[in-house]
Every structure is written in C-alpha cells, then in structure tokens.
Amino acid sequence: MNIAILGTGYVGLVAGVCFADAGHEVWCVDSNPDKITALNAGKVPFYEPGLDDLFQLNRKRMKFSESIGTTVAKAQVIFIAVGTPELADGAADMEPTFRAVREICAAATEAKILVLKSTVPVGTFRKVASFCKEHSKFEMEIVNNPEFLRQGAAIEDFLKPDRVVIGCSGERATQAMRELYEPFVGKNNKPILFMDNASAETTKYAANAFLALKISFINELALLADKLGADIDSVRAGFTSDSRINPAFFSPGIGYGGSCFPKDVRALIHMGKTHDVDLKLLKATDAVNERQKTILTARLSERLGSLKGLTVALWGLAFKPRTDDVRRAPSLKIMEELFLNGAKIRAFDPVAAKNAKEACRVPFEVCDSALSAATGADALLIVTEWQEFRAADWRVLKTKMKQALVFDGRNLYDPAKMKAMGFEYYGIGRQIRSVTPG
Numbered sequence: 001m002n003i004a005i006l007g008t009g010y011v012g013l014v015a016g017v018c019f020a021d022a023g024h025e026v027w028c029v030d031s032n033p034d035k036i037t038a039l040n041a042g043k044v045p046f047y048e049p050g051l052d053d054l055f056q057l058n059r060k061r062m063k064f065s066e067s068i069g070t071t072v073a074k075a076q077v078i079f080i081a082v083g084t085p086e087l088a089d090g091a092a093d094m095e096p097t098f099r100a101v102r103e104i105c106a107a108a109t110e111a112k113i114l115v116l117k118s119t120v121p122v123g124t125f126r127k128v129a130s131f132c133k134e135h136s137k138f139e140m141e142i143v144n145n146p147e148f149l150r151q152g153a154a155i156e157d158f159l160k161p162d163r164v165v166i167g168c169s170g171e172r173a174t175q176a177m178r179e180l181y182e183p184f185v186g187k188n189n190k191p192i193l194f195m196d197n198a199s200a201e202t203t204k205y206a207a208n209a210f211l212a213l214k215i216s217f218i219n220e221l222a223l224l225a226d227k228l229g230a231d232i233d234s235v236r237a238g239f240t241s242d243s244r245i246n247p248a249f250f251s252p253g254i255g256y257g258g259s260c261f262p263k264d265v266r267a268l269i270h271m272g273k274t275h276d277v278d279l280k281l282l283k284a285t286d287a288v289n290e291r292q293k294t295i296l297t298a299r300l301s302e303r304l305g306s307l308k309g310l311t312v313a314l315w316g317l318a319f320k321p322r323t324d325d326v327r328r329a330p331s332l333k334i335m336e337e338l339f340l341n342g343a344k345i346r347a348f349d350p351v352a353a354k355n356a357k358e359a360c361r362v363p364f365e366v367c368d369s370a371l372s373a374a375t376g377a378d379a380l381l382i383v384t385e386w387q388e389f390r391a392a393d394w395r396v397l398k399t400k401m402k403q404a405l406v407f408d409g410r411n412l413y414d415p416a417k418m419k420a421m422g423f424e425y426y427g428i429g430r431q432i433r434s435v436t437p438g
C-alpha cells in the first residue's frame with residue numbers, strides 16, 4: 001500500500017518506519033526542513049532506541065519531503081501525526097492539524113482515507129470532515145487511530161501493540177486499517193478494536209488520564225507515607241497484589257512529564273469545561289503532579305537551609321529514561337528552582353543534555369559523566385531513572401562529593417545500603433525525615 005504520514009516526530013516517524021518494515025511504501029512529510037534534510041541524509045533526527053537500525057533497514061521503501069504535493073496523489077491512506085501541543089488555556093492547539101488537512105485538501109486529486117493519529121480533542125473528526133467537504137471536491141473518509149506507544153519503547157510498542165484502536169464508519173476505511181494493522185496484531189493475538197470516531201478519540205484521553213491519575217495517586221500516598229512512617233514500597237506491594245489492581249505504571253517519583261500526559265490531562269479538563277462537566281479528579285491529578293515536581297528542592301532546602309553558593313548535581317534531564325525528550329520534564333522545574341535559590345547546577349544525562357540546554361530557562365553546567373556531575377557537589381539529585389545510574393560506584397562517589405547527601409527522586413537505591421555506605425539518603429515515601437511541601 002502507498003501511505004503518507006504528515007509529521008515525522010516520535011509518533012509519525014516510528015509509524016512510518018514500522019509500516020515500511022511491513023512492506024509498504026511510505027512518504028514522510030514534515031514542515032520542519034531540518035528534519036527532512038536529516039532524514040534524506042539517512043539520519044534520525046531524535047533519539048529513540050532501535051529506531052535508527054529499523055530506519056536504515058527500510059529506507060529503500062521510504063521517501064521524505066517538506067511538501068505534500070506529489071505524495072498525496074500516490075497515497076491511498078494519509079496519516080496525520082503532527083503535534084497537538086497545549087495552549088495557554090489548556091486546550092489542544094489544532095493549528096498544525098488543520099494546516100495539514102488544508103494542504104491535503106489542496107493537493108488531493110482523488111478520494112482519500114485520512115487518518116488522525118495525533119491525539120485530538122473529541123469531536124475533531126467531525127470538524128475535519130466538514131472542513132474537507134468545504135475544501136475538497138473528493139471524498140475524504142475520516143479515521144481516528146490514536147497511538148499508544150511509549151517513548152523509549154516506541155518500536156516495540158508499535159510492532160507489538162496491546163491493541164489497535166480504530167474509529168471509523170466506512171467499509172473502505174475498515175478494510176484498509178485491517179490490512180495495515182493485521183501484521184502487527186495477528187501474530188500476537190491482540191485485537192483491533194473498531195468503534196465510532198468519538199469513542200476512539202475519547203479512548204486515547206481516557207488511557208493517558210488514567211495513567212496520569214495512577215501516578216499522582218501513588219505520589220500523593222508516598223507523601224503521606226513519609227509523614228506516617230510507612231514504607232511506600234511495602235504498601236505498594238501490599239495493595240497491588242490484589243488482582244483488581246494492576247501494579248504496572250504505579251511507582252512513586254517526582255511527577256510525570258513529557259509531551260503527552262500533562263497536555264492531555266489539561267485538554268480533557270478543558271473539554272469538560274467546554275461541556276459544563278467539572279472534571280475534579282483530573283484537576284487534582286494535575287495539581288498533585290505540579291506539587292510533586294517541587295519535592296526534591298523542598299527537601300533539599302529543608303535539609304541544607306540556604307542553597308546560595310552550594311553546588312547541586314542532577315542525574316538525568318530527560319522526562320523519562322531511553323529518550324532525549326525534555327518536554328515538561330521535572331528536571332526543568334527543578335533546575336529553575338535551584339537557580340532561583342542561588343545554587344550552582346551540574347547535570348548529566350546520557351542523551352538529553354542538548355535538548356535540555358535549549359529548553360531550560362536558567363544556566364547549568366553540562367557534565368560528560370555521572371561521576372563528573374557529582375564531583376564537588378553538596379548534594380546529588382536523582383531525576384531520571386536511567387539504567388546506568390543503578391550501578392553507581394558509591395565508594396568512589398563518596399570520595400568525590402563534598403557532602404554525602406543523596407535525594408533520590410526515583411527510588412533507585414536501597415536506603416539501608418546507602419546508609420551503610422555512609423550516605424545521608426532520602427527517597428520518595430521511604431524516609432520518615434522528609435518533608436511534605438504545599
């Protein structure tokens with residue numbers, strides 16, 4: 001099949017490479033000329049494990065361009081995978097999506113199946129359909145196919161999805177979507193869930209909102225556990241062994257970030273407001289998450305008093321491990337607070353330092369290793385749970401740090417072992433001595 005994908009970000013490029021891997025001819029279009037230049041030169045413009053290998057393997061079935069003209073003429077199915085970022089009022093910015101739809105309508109010379117893969121507010125399919133009716137003389141069948149991949153495991157998630165959700169009504173689109181996704185779900189015995197468009201659009205928000213809610217729930221409980229002298233790991237093991245409670249994605253930390261959960265929770269709150277439904281649970285989810293991003297610096301200030309002139313090391317800048325994405329990463333908020341309190345910041349991340357430098361509003365020193373970042377530091381903050389941090393050499397670190405003080409925002413280490421090695425160690429929900437902010 002000939003496929004076009006508009007948007008070559010984490011979702012669009014991964015989808016393109018995986019469809020090419022299944023034997024399809026894929027045109028990738030992106031309005032960012034730098035991305036297209038990189039892709040045409042054989043370079044993947046961002047970090048995603050396994051993507052480069054699969055990209056090199058399938059480049060022969062992929063083409064890249066800044067404009068859609070000739071692409072549309074050939075493609076039977078056109079995916080829109082452009083960003084839907086957050087506007088100031090929490091609503092999703094639909095300008096890139098409608099710009100893409102306008103370009104498709106202008107270039108189309110025959111009927112198309114137009115697939116909304118981006119996370120779009122419920123009811124978008126209706127707006128896109130009426131826009132197409134107005135701006136194209138050819139029939140555009142609108143499909144919603146929300147994406148559930150996780151950055152850091154995107155290839156695996158796309159190749160072996162738990163399910164594929166398709167919102168559409170026409171037979172032609174149903175057949176095309178079945179043909180495209182059967183190779184990914186068939187061998188793993190996973191379902192393609194066909195439903196109406198509005199339900200597919202809602203499903204994506206429901207999934208992200210529920211995962212965000214789980215994270216805020218365990219984070220809030222961890223703050224209380226701290227005060228009550230309970231150990232959140234034991235509590236978690238105790239209550240998630242109930243077969244009704246899935247333990248996945250249920251670990252305490254310093255809050256969720258990234259380009260999806262924060263904006264999708266807020267977009268859903270905004271949709272509720274538009275339709276006179278006060279989504280109290282999601283407002284609390286968002287508020288708890290914002291508070292959680294401040295707990296490491298609150299604890300640090302409580303322990304050290306003034307941070308003026310002190311050196312604080314950060315391990316991890318990406319919003320999660322195995323990605324270079326720093327959008328809404330807790331690290332950005334933490335570094336701002338540290339800077340405003342007069343601390344000097346030394347940070348290390350295996351891949352995200354460049355993006356963090358561009359996104360962070362305050363100065364910080366980028367170090368080329370975890371050890372180098374911690375050298376001379378008055379305190380070390382664990383911000384992203386990169387695998388390589390788990391095997392830290394604490395004996396060496398003890399000799400290099402100015403003070404043996406560790407605030408572990410991801411509960412990577414065993415508090416008893418850290419204490420035995422002479423470190424003053426604070427985790428999340430595991431230490432009675434820590435404070436609850438706000």
Ligand SMILES: NC(=O)c1ccc[n+]([C@@H]2O[C@H](COP(=O)([O-])OP(=O)(O)OC[C@H]3O[C@@H](n4cnc5c(N)ncnc54)[C@H](O)[C@@H]3O)[C@@H](O)[C@H]2O)c1
Pocket residue numbers: 006007008009010011012029030031032035081082083084096097099100117118119120147148149150151259260
């Ligand atoms: N990143 C994830 O983990 C993830 C997972 C599931 C769903 N989603 C959703 O998928 C969508 C895309 O997310 P992403 O992380 O891939 O975004 P991204 O920011 O990484 O990529 C979006 C790309 O679209 C391009 N673009 C913008 N307007 C365009 C236009 N009119 N024509 C062509 N290209 C255009 C941008 O230049 C950019 O390269 C969003 O709605 C997001 O919520 C993301």
